[in-house]
Ligand code: SF4
């Protein structure tokens with residue numbers, strides 16, 4: 001065992017550069033158990049809630065569905081299905097607004113609940129080790145499990161990579177302020193999370209899992225400490241409270257001292273990371289056959305009367321959720337009210353509330369302007385370097401900011417813009433209140449666009465050239481065919497003549513002669529008639 | 537119903553440029569007080585002149601560049617520039633010295649380069665160097681520390697001196713700077729380098745009333761006061777320790793080595809540290825974020841460089857103090873320093 005591995009085994013916690021300590025404000029939502037909210041009357045289920053291809057529709061308008069029934073299927077492109085959150089009738093399928101920073105629309109399935117909440121029948125599994133790896137992966141995929149912590153990467157796909165693994169990391173850090181969904185889940189369902197972790201280990205063929213929890217969650221830590229002695233292949237790691245220690249790359253650095261190579265994946269350094277919520281969902285899917293139709297959402301902020309954590313069915317609209325939790329926007333400050341999906345550091349504001357909660361929604365934050373003051377006017381960068389001091393990716397945010405404003409995209413790539421994890425630490429400390437992350441996102445989108453346009457132009461050029469080539473080739477082939485056909489004809493003719501048959505050439509001559517003779521005869525007859533006429 | 541759209545992050549630590557700058561000039565106060573104690577009310581008058589000039593110059597520049605005037609006032613950087621320049625020049629220098637220096641610092645060094653954040657050179661120090669090169673006599677005529685002066689200068693006389701060049705009794709600055717022995721009194725560093733240049737030994741050179749016990753009467757206390765203010769800034773995380781630390785090490789180490797080998801020809805390390813503008817330079821001038829290096833490693837290198845240049849100029853150069861030149865020279869090296877000290881981004885082969 002190398003020294004580095006020994007250190008990992010011994011529970012050494014490395015550090016990562018930078019980071020910040022924003023006010024946590026988790027105590028507002030983490031002191032009460034997760035509550036189940038009354039079912040909504042209507043649910044809006046986007047068919048794409050994960051990264052990757054979408055499944056083909058399995059239902060049509062008017063169909064009756066039961067809770068947990070798949071609405072889309074895995075199909076040939078290995079998509080991730082979505083499921084009906086409750087029993088009811090499909091009342092519409094079509095474009096609808098989804099929770100997205102830029103207010104995008106996508107195909108959504110609207111389900112009118114019948115109120116009975118009848119469940120589709122699931123097949124529980126007594127002994128998951130009896131199934132093969134592929135069967136287990138299929139079970140997870142069929143249940144629609146995607147990473148609940150971040151971008152919603154399909155869990156089965158992440159596990160399907162057949163590469164040597166040193167550790168599976170279960171991320172229960174939840175470093176973003178305000179959010180306590182994972183915290184409550186860990187306190188109340190540590191056993192299920194452990195079951196899920198074991199299944200994940202089994203599937204990944206990995207020996208050891210590290211469960212990481214931030215030091216500010218003593219109850220969650222205690223819950224695991226009580227159970228873990230029975231599970232030698234699981235180890236608990238408590239990481240210091242600092243934002244963004246729950247970022248995938250930062251957590252890997254904290255627990256193993258390794259760095260995921262730029263543009264690489266954790267598996268490149270022998271690691272796979274899953275969120276605690278995902279581990280819970282995996283256990284539900286594999287052991288109970290239950291698809292992912294609900295998740296824990298933190299609803300918090302000064303303007304929420306009943307802050308806390310709630311089991312929310314996927315597809316519940318934010319408006320419905322907020323109603324249940326006592327949100328009354330003050331009428332005259334409506335324009336100023338922000339409703340944030342996600343936390344204060346990386347969440348995005350919603351333009352309106354008719355968008356649904358999806359698999360990756362971990363928090364709805366409705367702050368007052370006192371607790372989270374709206375951004376002040378941007379001032380000039382004073383090159384104070386505060387941003388660089390806190391950047392966990394060791395970038396130079398102020399440099400990137402100049403370059404982004406100057407639209408110097410080559411320069412930005414040289415400054416490793418794409419290694420920016422958009423954690424927002426730089427903008428948080430910037431004394432000039434420059435919305436740095438906003439500039440980076442814009443620049444990234446622009447660079448991606450340019451790359452896409454370039455690729456498109458490249459494809460078009462290739463297509464054009466291929467077409468030219470094909471036409472040319474076809475022309476050549478046609479000419480060749482004609483030439484061959486003519487040759488064959490000539491040859492056949494010559495052979496026929498040689499064998500004493502009629503020379504077709506003679507026949508032509510004869511026909512011409514005949515035609516001439518006829519013309520001559522006609523001319524003679526006409527002349528004769530004219531003559532006769534003249535005679536009269 | 538529609539809600540407000542904003543870009544993440546939605547929270548901010550609320551330490552604005554203005555607050556940062558306010559800390560900087562608040563931390564300058566002890567030094568200013570001590571300096572006034574030893575060198576008279578002239579310090580306040582210079583401050584007032586500098587602030588007024590900076591205010592007018594900043595406003596005019598903003599107006600001319602078509603920017604909202606408010607922005608310039610808001611960020612308080614002009615105030616810091618003005619204060620730094622005012623405490624750097626001799627307290628009884630004629631009024632047009634500080635006015636010219638401040639105006640040059642704000643208009644040319646800062647705004648011609650594109651305003652705050654864009655300037656390559658530290659405005660206060662560029663202004664200082666311009667003055668020093670153009671008006672060497674006025675810029676090196678420091679008043680005698682109050683304890684040693686034969687004639688105490690009243691407020692009215694201070695005003696008279698600054699605005700007319702003569703006290704009401706008709707003394708001019710040169711006469712006031714006369715010591716008990718009838719010799720014009722130079723600053724400790726100035727006097728020392730002259731004497732060393734004239735082949736005096738260190739012991740002989742230090743045998744002047746101006747040196748007092750530690751490192752020159754008045755000067756040592758002024759330096760201690762700026763050091764105290766600077767430590768507050770570090771404690772408040774307004775500046776990082778890298779630049780001041782680097783500068784002091786960069787000055788002290790070569791100075792100590794040189795002194796060990798030339799014990800009779802060199803300025804003592806103590807004098808290096810506590811005389812002239814050393815502490816002011818280390819904590820307030822070299823730390824100007826706009827014109828210093830950006831990463832911590834870079835800041836450390838930058839500080840070392842400033843310190844070493846100060847040592848070199850004080851030892852071999854033609855000027856008694858060297859902080860301004862050192863800072864400007866190091867400013868020029870910043871792009872190179874930044875280039876070679878850029879931290880390795882995550883995932884690019886660095887070590888944890
Ligand atoms: S924190 Fe803001 S003002 Fe300071 S260097 Fe970074 S971008 Fe510029």
Ligand code: SF4
Nearest residue numbers: 391420421423424426
């Ligand atoms: S948002 Fe990007 S640049 Fe800013 S601190 Fe985070 S990783 Fe660094």
